[in-house]
Amino acid sequence: MSTMKLSLGPLQYFWPREQTLAFYREAVEWPLDIIYLGETVCSKRRELGTRDWIALAAELARSGKQVVLSSLALIEAESELGVLQRLVDHGDCWIEANDLSAVQLCRERGVPFVAGPTLNVYNHHALAMLMTDGLRRWVPGVEQGHQLLRELREAMQAEDRPMPELEVIAFGRLPLAFSARCFTARALDVAKDQCGFRCIDYPDGMPLATREGRPFLRINGIQIQGEEITDLGPELPALRELGVDVLRLYPQVDGMAEVMAHFDLARHSPVAPPRIGARNGYWHGEPGMRPVAEA
């Protein structure tokens, strides 16, 4: 039985500087293998600047864990492109490429990269092309469940191509959509350009419910997440059989040490752990959220 690695996905929310640093200094003691660092949602979030993230990466890397620098999912401004260039030029870390700009800059500089979940890799041919660009690990998009990944893996085998490392989102709120608009600013009725960085007040995002009060989505700046904290723990035997190499756990503000311990125990056990979050319908080829009748 191979032991899957555990990764801490990039922090999707905006936390105060000291809280963020304390979180990672604690996380480095957890039984995990890979830490993704950096801002993936909004470039205006600068409690930690690019220099801070790079310094933190160097500090955490001394623990022996792999540190990967994650890039923005949506790049619009020249300044954002400049930040990406600095991450790539840094050179000591792999990059999590969350858009095609990052792929190209890594390709131009020969820097290995992880294809993040917003890169839209849906088939083996695209994956093989990206591997020639420097892709070393792949995090499929949220829609891709067990069957699609199995078919992709079989197609790679049929063409005698090696798979890159496969990393699956095993715990956390799913990133569902990105926009140029900041929905947090919209909800607070402030302009995006004068937002006051108010998303710092919502360390797990801002809940959005239907008009009959059913929790539905989370607003997180320009990102929309599903409300449910998904958990593929009970599906670990299937993930292992599929050849998943890395389990990604996205940071939430509370209880991450326990979550990490839970998955650490689970990855070393042949028995599936009990469910601690919501069932991820996507994994089973269904709508991502739980059916209304079950809620």
Added chain:
Amino acid sequence: MQLVCPAGNLPALQAAIDAGADAVYAGFRDQTNARAFPGLNFSDAELRDGIAYAHQRKRKVYLALNTYPDSARLATWYRAVDKAAEFGCDAIIAAEMAVLDYATRTCPAMARHLSVQGSATTAPALRYAHERFGISRAVLPRVLSIQQVERLCEGSPVPIEVFAFGSLCIMVEGRCQLSSYVTGASPNRHGVCSPASFVRWEEHGDGRRSVRLNQVLMDKFEPAEPAGYPTVCKGRFEVGGETFHALEEPTSLNTLELLPRLAKAGVAALKIEGRQRGVAYVASVTRTWRDALDRYRHAPESWQLQPGWQSSLSKHAEGHQTTLGPYHRSWH
């Protein structure tokens, strides 16, 4: 600037050409394109007829092949590329790497446009598509401000096409899983968003209505209140104790007043959204933009918005409202 108009079927294609479209874009009747709606799109014979109609009038036909095939279904997309070349399409509009690569290798003479679904918003992203797939044009996602469009036009290795008018995706195209989260039906994978088969309207007897998407309540309406199509992004929800359009109101993008700036920026083509719309929409919207573009070409310095243009376009807008959308900073 070229005017690129939607053709959901053969009558719409002909209407767009007759009303002055320089090019039309169309799709096959399957999941290879992002408007895989019932009753829409082209059979092989219809597409051949449409191409003949357009080419007789020296106009172009682009084939939208802009969804994301998984490994098991790749052959369907490859076959669509083959047919596009065989039928004489002037270009394919594609987003997915395997599809673009296949077209590059098998029919290099047919132009490849990077679809809006490709989510390319920067010069390096466009460089990637240009170096890898030899694209000759890129359609930009509807997320950039006019200043960002201008800067990108300077730095892009290929000519740029932008959306000028029509329904507005609030999310970055190719990056939105809201429909699949609720229904399992995915814009990227299946070419549909919040499909009608999942929509249920409820009449409450007193004239009030509510609408659900796969049983999830998207909105409720008072008796006289206009009710739009319930995509997730245009529903009303509760956030922080208030009920409002938390993501976006039903409204349409209209960039007509930006026409001179887009032209000066070097934008190569303006795209009208709406393959799902009828002949009347296509004919009217195309005619308005044709007139505006012709007047600009003849006298760019004295070009002015004509009142008739905006009122004509507003009639066809979602909720009869239009916005400059992301082109204008205040929208963000």
